[in-house]
Amino acid sequence: MQPRKEQLPPGIRGLLVRLGRIDRRWIYLAVAVAIGVPMLAELRLPEVPEKKARATFEAIESIPEGSIVLLSFDYDPASEAELEPMANAMVHHCASRGHRIVFMALWPLGKQMADKTIDSVLKYYHPDKVEGVDYVQLGFKTGNEGVIKLLANSIDGAYTTDAAGKAISEIPLLANVRSVGDFKLVASISAGYPGAQQWVQYADSAMPEAFKLIGGTTGVQSSQLLPYFPTQMEGMLIAVKGAAEYETLVTEKYPVTESPERLGIGRERMGPQLVAHLLIIALIVLGNISMLAARGLKGGAR
Amino acid sequence: MLQRTIPMLILSASGLILILAYFSPVTVVWSDTVVAWFNILAGVAFVLGAGNLLAVNLEKISSRRPGWAYAAITLVSFGAMLVVGLGKWGAVPNPAYPDVHLAGDQDSTQSAYGWVYEYVLSPLTATMFAMLAFYVASAAFRAFRAKNIESILLLGTAFIILLAQVAAGAFLTNWIPEGEWYSFLRAERLKEIILNVFQTSGMRAILIGIALGTAATSLRLILGIDRSALSKG
Numbered sequence: 242m243q244p245r246k247e248q249l250p251p252g253i254r255g256l257l258v259r260l261g262r263i264d265r266r267w268i269y270l271a272v273a274v275a276i277g278v279p280m281l282a283e284l285r286l287p288e289v290p291e292k293k294a295r296a297t298f299e300a301i302e303s304i305p306e307g308s309i310v311l312l313s314f315d316y317d318p319a320s321e322a323e324l325e326p327m328a329n330a331m332v333h334h335c336a337s338r339g340h341r342i343v344f345m346a347l348w349p350l351g352k353q354m355a356d357k358t359i360d361s362v363l364k365y366y367h368p369d370k371v372e373g374v375d376y377v378q379l380g381f382k383t384g385n386e387g388v389i390k391l392l393a394n395s396i397d398g399a400y401t402t403d404a405a406g407k408a409i410s411e412i413p414l415l416a417n418v419r420s421v422g423d424f425k426l427v428a429s430i431s432a433g434y435p436g437a438q439q440w441v442q443y444a445d446s447a448m449p450e451a452f453k454l455i456g457g458t459t460g461v462q463s464s465q466l467l468p469y470f471p472t473q474m475e476g477m478l479i480a481v482k483g484a485a486e487y488e489t490l491v492t493e494k495y496p497v498t499e500s501p502e503r504l505g506i507g508r509e510r511m512g513p514q515l516v517a518h519l520l521i522i523a524l525i526v527l528g529n530i531s532m533l534a535a536r537g538l539k540g541g542a543r
Numbered sequence: 544m545l546q547r548t549i550p551m552l553i554l555s556a557s558g559l560i561l562i563l564a565y566f567s568p569v570t571v572v573w574s575d576t577v578v579a580w581f582n583i584l585a586g587v588a589f590v591l592g593a594g595n596l597l598a599v600n601l602e603k604i605s606s607r608r609p610g611w612a613y614a615a616i617t618l619v620s621f622g623a624m625l626v627v628g629l630g631k632w633g634a635v636p637n638p639a640y641p642d643v644h645l646a647g648d649q650d651s652t653q654s655a656y657g658w659v660y661e662y663v664l665s666p667l668t669a670t671m672f673a674m675l676a677f678y679v680a681s682a683a684f685r686a687f688r689a690k691n692i693e694s695i696l697l698l699g700t701a702f703i704i705l706l707a708q709v710a711a712g713a714f715l716t717n718w719i720p721e722g723e724w725y726s727f728l729r730a731e732r733l734k735e736i737i738l739n740v741f742q743t744s745g746m747r748a749i750l751i752g753i754a755l756g757t758a759a760t761s762l763r764l765i766l767g768i769d770r771s772a773l774s775k776g
Contacts, residue, residue, distance in 0.1 A: 268680055286710040383589070394571060515711060529698075532689075532690075
């Protein structure tokens, strides 16, 4: 015996019920269009920097020019879309202020992320910077928070050479750096564990007044880090929006003329994000309208 | 007895040294040693993980369980990267040691390892996470239903955050003047209230709970009361 076909009400109500049961592939197509069209049309919107982005900007601005800063690249290609824009802007900001940068990574692919930023931003916009004197790449070190604990006591405990194999004692930039307390600022651009939270727990808690700690994080992880702002963390950038706001501040004060798009990736991605968010809101509203329309039907609302 | 007693002694000694180091500067050197050993073990854990990967996937292939072809692909990819990475094919010679092949740098795309990272691993990893956007939209359409007060509050909060995170929020609420008693209705102000008041206070409570739980569990492990971390024998 054939199952009886469900009788949907006529008119708009039936249409709304059918829309609530739409094949998910149409939704995937809508998302693709919502993201693809603004990207191709290069939809750009002005960004008004908010409190956290301003605090991050001020944290780097407030330390003396030529300070030694530590940037920890604690993410991999999965989070690159959210975190690369803020990493690029942060490196350009530090280099423009004359700060000397020490790069490291707690994630296995973090070194490659740092190398990409060094090549695309540091070497491109600041070709006068000399490796070993103005910046150094220490590379990835296994051990998660154990590395941070060792750095809190002694750099030598965690790193004996840089990523190229040169002894730490032979690197001029690190001549007067004994521990993480000798950095004026530590920044962790993190996608999860280990990341900014571990820097707060194991470095900042060990020497709370020694350096400023700022963090860049994905939207998903931001809820774990918000309790630390602004006491333990002086600045925080959250997801692509935070990156776009910070890019606005950095490029306003330190503009570049050649290939400015390298420092505009975050702002470039806000256009598709706007349309995608509006689409998700519309889908949620449609789903609820469909639920209401289906109330009272046999089988109930889905 | 040795299978459980010695690991327990190592665990207890390490834990006690790390606790003591926090209070006594004299024992800081010992704690650095313990942490350095931990970091070495973390490196060894990669080898252990690789061994486990081999064991699980080989078993899947030998017993021809459903999906064993994917296990074979996994092992072939793993083996290829291992050979390419350890062999340093095409590595750029190190200027300090030009005659030592293993001293070369293999991060650039000139080397096989760098090429596979740049053109295979990186795009694949990024694509895996990029697909989440599609699943989130589909799940939001199907699951976000305002059936009761809690879900209505959740949806309302989600709408505010979704709008405030993009230019739409500013576009909709910029007409509300600053400095008035109702200026909290501006999108960015609402977002700040939700994140800094409700969300942060809840997360602080969770973090304190996690910290207390971690401290209690660690104490049980150090004192040998909880032996679940030790071997099953």
